Amino acid sequence: MxxxxxxxxxxxxxxxxNGPVVPGHVPSQAEQARVAPVEAAQDTVGNDPHWIxxxxxxxxxxxxxxxxxxxxxxxxxxxxxxTAGHPFFTPLGENGRACVTCHQxxxxxxxxxxxxxxxxxxxxxxxxxxAAVDGSNCPSLPQGERASHSLLLDHGLFRIFLPWPGRSADxxxxxxxxxxxxxxxxxxxxxxxxxxxxxANPMISVFRRPRPVGNLKYVTWALPALVNIKSGLxxxxxPETGQQVGQNIMSDxxxxxxxxxxxxxxxxxxxxxxxxxxxxxSRLVEFQLGIYFAQSRxxxxxxxxxxxxxxxxxxxxAGGKPGVLGDNLxxxxxxxxxxxxxxxxxxxxxxxxxxxxxxxxxxxxxxxxFWIRDSANLNSIGLGNPIKRSCATCHxxxxxxxxxxxxxxxxxxxxxxxxxxxxxxxLFKLTCHAKARPHPYLGRVVFTHDPGxxxxxxxxxxxxxxxxxxxxxxxxxxxxxxxGSAKTIEAIVDYYxxxxxxxxxxxxxxxxxxxxxxx
Amino acid sequence: MRRVAASLALLSVSTAAYAQDSGRPVAFIACPVVRDxxxxxxxxxxxxxLYFLGVQQDLAAEFYPPQLKHRVLVEGYDMGGPDICGGxxxxxxxxxxxxxxxxxxxxxxxxxxxQAPPALRGAGPSERHGPPAPRDPPPAPPFVExxxxxxxxxDSERLRNRTINQLRDAAAYxxxxxxxxxxxxxxxxxxxxxxxxxxxLEDIASLRAEKVRDVLIALGVxxxxxxxxxxxxxxxxxxxxxxxxxxxxxxxxxx
Numbered sequence: 001m002x003x004x005x006x007x008x009x010x011x012x013x014x015x016x017x018n019g020p021v022v023p024g025h026v027p028s029q030a031e032q033a034r035v036a037p038v039e040a041a042q043d044t045v046g047n048d049p050h051w052i053x054x055x056x057x058x059x060x061x062x063x064x065x066x067x068x069x070x071x072x073x074x075x076x077x078x079x080x081x082x083t084a085g086h087p088f089f090t091p092l093g094e095n096g097r098a099c100v101t102c103h104q105x106x107x108x109x110x111x112x113x114x115x116x117x118x119x120x121x122x123x124x125x126x127x128x129x130x131a132a133v134d135g136s137n138c139p140s141l142p143q144g145e146r147a148s149h150s151l152l153l154d155h156g157l158f159r160i161f162l163p164w165p166g167r168s169a170d171x172x173x174x175x176x177x178x179x180x181x182x183x184x185x186x187x188x189x190x191x192x193x194x195x196x197x198x199x200a201n202p203m204i205s206v207f208r209r210p211r212p213v214g215n216l217k218y219v220t221w222a223l224p225a226l227v228n229i230k231s232g233l234x235x236x237x238x239p240e241t242g243q244q245v246g247q248n249i250m251s252d253x254x255x256x257x258x259x260x261x262x263x264x265x266x267x268x269x270x271x272x273x274x275x276x277x278x279x280x281x282s283r284l285v286e287f288q289l290g291i292y293f294a295q296s297r298x299x300x301x302x303x304x305x306x307x308x309x310x311x312x313x314x315x316x317x318a319g320g321k322p323g324v325l326g327d328n329l330x331x332x333x334x335x336x337x338x339x340x341x342x343x344x345x346x347x348x349x350x351x352x353x354x355x356x357x358x359x360x361x362x363x364x365x366x367x368x369x370f371w372i373r374d375s376a377n378l379n380s381i382g383l384g385n386p387i388k389r390s391c392a393t394c395h396x397x398x399x400x401x402x403x404x405x406x407x408x409x410x411x412x413x414x415x416x417x418x419x420x421x422x423x424x425x426x427l428f429k430l431t432c433h434a435k436a437r438p439h440p441y442l443g444r445v446v447f448t449h450d451p452g453x454x455x456x457x458x459x460x461x462x463x464x465x466x467x468x469x470x471x472x473x474x475x476x477x478x479x480x481x482x483x484g485s486a487k488t489i490e491a492i493v494d495y496y497x498x499x500x501x502x503x504x505x506x507x508x509x510x511x512x513x514x515x516x517x518x519x
Numbered sequence: 520m521r522r523v524a525a526s527l528a529l530l531s532v533s534t535a536a537y538a539q540d541s542g543r544p545v546a547f548i549a550c551p552v553v554r555d556x557x558x559x560x561x562x563x564x565x566x567x568x569l570y571f572l573g574v575q576q577d578l579a580a581e582f583y584p585p586q587l588k589h590r591v592l593v594e595g596y597d598m599g600g601p602d603i604c605g606g607x608x609x610x611x612x613x614x615x616x617x618x619x620x621x622x623x624x625x626x627x628x629x630x631x632x633x634q635a636p637p638a639l640r641g642a643g644p645s646e647r648h649g650p651p652a653p654r655d656p657p658p659a660p661p662f663v664e665x666x667x668x669x670x671x672x673x674d675s676e677r678l679r680n681r682t683i684n685q686l687r688d689a690a691a692y693x694x695x696x697x698x699x700x701x702x703x704x705x706x707x708x709x710x711x712x713x714x715x716x717x718x719x720l721e722d723i724a725s726l727r728a729e730k731v732r733d734v735l736i737a738l739g740v741x742x743x744x745x746x747x748x749x750x751x752x753x754x755x756x757x758x759x760x761x762x763x764x765x766x767x768x769x770x771x772x773x774x
Contacts, residue, residue: 441588
């Protein structure tokens with residue numbers, strides 16, 4: 001079968017004729033992206049010295065630092081990059097966006113809500129960042145009006161639209177274990193006759209933050225396990241090479257590789273008419289794999305100075321080894337902070353206090369135990385519910401704090417009753433079929449703002465499960481969690497404190513915040 | 520549909536014939552409770568006695584703990600030994616998490632001075648490198664027909680770390696012996712309780728067998744060499760070692 005995109009079924013996946021592999025859910029997305037209006041963008045830079053405009057011809061240095069409220073974030077690339085003509089910086093589709101639009105070096109290769117708001121001000125909402133397809137609450141809304149872009153402007157959220165029912169890698173519908181009802185639809189997009197669940201191309205819209213593009217040797221590392229410990233099924237494989245993949249790319253792990261992710265991003269976010277060529281994909285992936293980022297300075301402290309803790313700064317990530325399990329006391333997730341436990345002779349009192357606070361925060365992250373409970377795809381995979389463990393149990397992968405295994409877990413950030421009140425987001429009622437196994441802790445009827453992995457797997461057990469993301473460069477890319485529900489690093493700590501009834505003291509909270517801000 | 524085949528004159532399993540050497544067989548479904556010891560202990564009561572089930576471990580362990588918000592099927596032998604963590608230990612214990620959510624099962628009890636028995640891993644981060652998992656040497660001739668038996672918890676087709684290792688061994692043996700035929704038989708079992716026999720999900724036998732088949736193929740066994748079968752033995756539950764029937768057998772035949 002050859003479809004509108006010139007896509008041919010080749011057994012385990014789609015392949016565009018003479019082109020790259022396109023996983024099964026993408027053609028439906030691309031079809032909607034082709035329907036969404038494209039308006040002429042005005043990508044003026046304005047007074048925005050660190051913003052890289054799509055199509056700009058600049059020389060991006062191999063090493064750079066960009067200021068943020070907590071100091072500065074460091075950026076490393078494999079070499080100097082001339083952005084002119086480079087596919088990462090070039091609009092590949094119709095709407096004027098490039099990859100760099102949402103993955104800016106100054107924002108730890110994501111885009112912060114602060115930057116989003118600045119771009120709105122500087123361009124009167126005409127920046128391609130605000131493209132109707134997913135930079136507005138719904139393409140059917142009047143574009144250019146602030147209210148139509150409120151989810152992006154207020155919460156840093158882009159619309160992610162996925163076919164429902166989901167599609168397997170070969171494009172066949174996945175038989176879901178649950179039915180979806182739209183309870184609330186403030187964006188209007190889930191009930192929209194053109195873009196919604198009951199349209200001719202049925203699509204569910206959820207709203208998520210863009211994940212940072214960097215430190216990717218860690219993100220793409222594949223646990224050499226035969227069976228996925230979350231699903232109990234065989235691990236996914238790269239449709240091009242047949243090699244096992246890590247299943248940690250994207251918040252629902254829907255794309256197996258950086259190449260397939262780039263295909264989806266081009267056809268959907270950039271509204272390209274055709275998928276990038278294999279050569280373009282290779283250039284994109286090569287560039288992305290060369291990028292490392294991390295906070296490199298605090299307000300008073302250089303994190304990359306000689307004698308600094310060994311995991312800090314982007315060079316530490318460039319030199320690190322992926323796939324090291326760090327939930328231990330002998331080779332820990334973020335190595336050690338011993339250098340900052342005692343006062344250095346020349347340090348001011350305030351510098352010493354900050355360093356010691358960060359070191360204490362690292363101890364809390366690694367060692368402070370609490371009851372972790374009712375978290376599907378963690379407690380439900382054989383560990384028991386609850387377990388008495390620490391933050392590092394889930395955030396166990398050395399250098400990034402991701403999960404070494406496929407990392408989707410229902411931490412409760414998108415599901416009621418644990419999700420924060422988010423009246424701006426859609427609310428769905430998911431009812432599990434009688435023959436299906438229920439969500440392990442929420443039962444057969446679940447209310448959620450984002451079904452997460454369940455939109456891909458169709459499993460009740462996966463409702464609300466979001467793939468853990470890396471913890472680096474946080475100071476440059478607020479807000480946090482996949483739905484932007486934590487506006488600050490403090491809010492991240494507070495969420496977990498409430499969710500798991502940890503009972504951090506004021507000092508412990510401050511220590512954890514300082515620790516996270518330094519990563 | 521399944522599932523409880525009521526028995527008119529069931530002997531109470533808990534009062535069944537007491538074998539002096541092997542202990543009293545126990546099989547019941549109840550809420551688990553977790554004790555807030557430094558390393559959490561898991562317990563459950565059949566209404567007459569509190570049993571010690573095991574301690575929190577990790578996925579490499581033999582014992583996978585129960586889950587609050589779920590009832591648990593406990594099977595084993597009461598040997599009458601000294602209490603552990605405030606509960607009577609069970610020999611040959613098997614613990615299965617029942618799939619449906621039971622909100623009433625939500626109790627964490629205080630440590631009350633009890634201590635968990637030593638374990639390879641405590642709460643929090645691990646403190647030392649774990650010992651490498653012992654593995655069998657590569658298969659070597661002479662090869663004979665052989666059956667590998669993979670156990671499961673009740674109503675589950677999920678493969679545990681240790682059972683995946685069994686499948687690795689089975690695949691290695693099949694490949695090394697150039698077996699022309701592997702028969703994978705998934706079983707649906709039952710468990711005899713005081714209230715009657717509780718049978719597993721109707722399609723559990725095929726779910727188990729198909730998953731094992733997929734893994735064997737991923738391990739290099741030729742798909743055409745594998746025959747998949749299912750068997751329903753749920754009616755044979757006796758209340759003693761019923762867990763042995765919850766399994767997949769992989770019979771490796773010789774040329």
